Amino acid sequence: xxxxxxxxxxxxxxxxxxxxxxxxxxxxxxxxxxxxxxxxxxxxxxxxxxxxxxxxxxxxxxxxxxxxxxxxxxxxxxxxxxxxxxxxxxxxxxxxxxxxxxxxxxxxxxxxxxxxxxxxxxxxxxxxxxxxxxxxxxxxxxxxxxxxxxxxxxxxxxxxxxxxxxxxxxxxxxxxxxxxxxxxxxxxxxxxxxxxxxxxxxxxxxxxxxxxxxxxxxxxxxxxxxxxxxxxxxxxxxxxxxxxxxxxxxxxxxxxxxxxxxxxxxxxxxxxx
Numbered sequence: 252x253x254x255x256x257x258x259x260x261x262x263x264x265x266x267x268x269x270x271x272x273x274x275x276x277x278x279x280x281x282x283x284x285x286x287x288x289x290x291x292x293x294x295x296x297x298x299x300x301x302x303x304x305x306x307x308x309x310x311x312x313x314x315x316x317x318x319x320x321x322x323x324x325x326x327x328x329x330x331x332x333x334x335x336x337x338x339x340x341x342x343x344x345x346x347x348x349x350x351x352x353x354x355x356x357x358x359x360x361x362x363x364x365x366x367x368x369x370x371x372x373x374x375x376x377x378x379x380x381x382x383x384x385x386x387x388x389x390x391x392x393x394x395x396x397x398x399x400x401x402x403x404x405x406x407x408x409x410x411x412x413x414x415x416x417x418x419x420x421x422x423x424x425x426x427x428x429x430x431x432x433x434x435x436x437x438x439x440x441x442x443x444x445x446x447x448x449x450x451x452x453x454x455x456x457x458x459x460x461x462x463x464x465x466x467x468x469x470x471x472x473x474x475x476x477x478x479x480x481x482x483x484x485x486x487x488x489x490x491x492x493x494x495x496x497x498x499x500x501x502x503x504x505x506x507x508x509x510x511x512x513x514x515x516x517x518x519x520x521x522x523x524x
Contacts, residue, residue: 291326401483402431402520408470410439417455417469424452427473430524437468474521478510481520 261270261277265285270277287299291306309321337345377396384391405427411417417434420426429452436445436457444460445467459465474480485494495515496502 291321401481403475403478403481404472404521405475406470406472408468410466410468411457412466413464415457415459415465417457417471419453419455419471421453423473426475426477428476428519428521429473431474431519431521433472433521433523435470435472439466439468443467474519476519479512479515480517482515482517483520 260279261275261281261283263283263285265283267285268283269285270281270283287301288303289296289299289310290304292308292310293299293304293306295301295304305326307323307326312320335346341347378399379394379396381392381394383389384393405423407420407423409417429450432450432455434447434450434455436447438445441463442460443463443465445465446458448456448458450456455469455471457465479495482494485492487493491499491501493499495512497508497510497512497515
């Protein structure tokens, strides 16, 4: 064993004591190791891939050793807070996890990288939700997918009975383009010859055959105006080529994003006025 200096309170392996600055105030039990450290029989042995190489596999035990061999399922167990600060030597990822990860508490992380990209812009795959079947129960599943269209749209729906007006949500006047509104009506019980006479930012005004009270279901759709319109067609090889960089977590940090960037403002996608 080559040890350059041995004290009762500190051990230095190698020639440089990086913990020393006069006066020496290193805590009792300080170890200074000037080379790669192996704990267990690592996959990199006899080489090394890191300064600290740790494995849950123990090194082969000497035949003369009478102590029990180490047998632990974990390579590392940390009791206490931990902090990792990347230095860019392995690229953009400071930590790489190969395999599944379980977190029992909340996770607070910046909206960046490939995971964020799945939320920022989904690909051509359908956007489904999947749950235990609400009627058949365990052992059966129900799977739905989101409807898609060439606009950032919203809707409201309901029923009109013995009235001639559909009252829109009061916030729609600030949320949607009034001249993008469209209305679908489904009479209930009998033909009523219902028409849309006109509409504004507050209401849809209906008219039916004389003498017939209105009784119908309705769907009202509109395009949002509080954000830039969707750029439906653009040149590129992937979603990362979308012209507005605010949708790309690799180009614009979450804290700096704006979805009303004037560079990408334009006419609405749907016009019904």
